[in-house]
Amino acid sequence: MSVEIIELNKGKSFKKEVSFIYNKDTISYDGEDISFVRPIAVSGDISSSGDVITLIAKVETELELTCSRCLEKFNYPLNLNLNEKFSFDEEIEDENxxxxxxxxxxxxxxxENSIILTLPMKKLCSEDCKGLCQNCGTNLNNQNCDCDKDIIDPRLAKLKQLFSDD
Structure with missing residues (x-):
């Protein structure tokens, strides 16, 4: 949604209610296409005070993310509050x-930029996600595997001898 802000540009005090819902299929982030499960709902106000225009809004949606540990898809509800400031004056020294x-x-x-910024660094389907077996790739949340868990990197094998009980 694009808001025409000509009257806000004139330095007058102004307030306008903003409320809309829109659909977005995917958004790209860090080489991954993230799907939207629900439409994006935005509601709030846009106001002007002097040379600064302020957008205060609440955003609600639900995303489908891929777990960083087990690679399974999961739904991630997203509720965020926006508080953004804009200006036409290029000489304002406020970095925000x-x-x-x-x-x-x-x-x-x-x-959409705010949604990307609020995504977690490590996307987990649950806090206790066990991930995938490093050897066979079995999802350890669904079943156990019979792989040897004591496989040690050959470059670190000498360190194991230092800590052995013999």
Whole structure:
């Protein structure tokens, strides 16, 4: 959704309610396509005070992520609060203010960037996810495997001798 902010550019105090729902199929992040399970719902206000335009909004959606440990897909509900500041004045020295170069503010772009920024670094289907077996690739959440767990990297084999009980 794009908001025309010509009247906000004139330095007048102004407030406008923003509420919309839109569909997005996927979003690319870190070489991975992340799917949306539910539409993105945005509600809040856009206001102007002096040269600064403020967007305060709540964003709700649900994503389908891939677990970093077991590689299974899982749903990740996302509720985030936006508080973004914009200005047309390029001489403002506040690093938290985004400089605008036209009279339209694309809120969907701001929302999608915020969604990407709030994604967890390590995406886990659950805190106690066991992951995959390093040898056979079995998902250890679903079944156990018979692989030897004491396989040691040959470069570190001498260290094992230091800690042996013999």
């Amino acid at each position: 203010i985004i400089i605008l170069n036209n009279d339209n503010l694309d809120i969907t772009e701001v929302v």
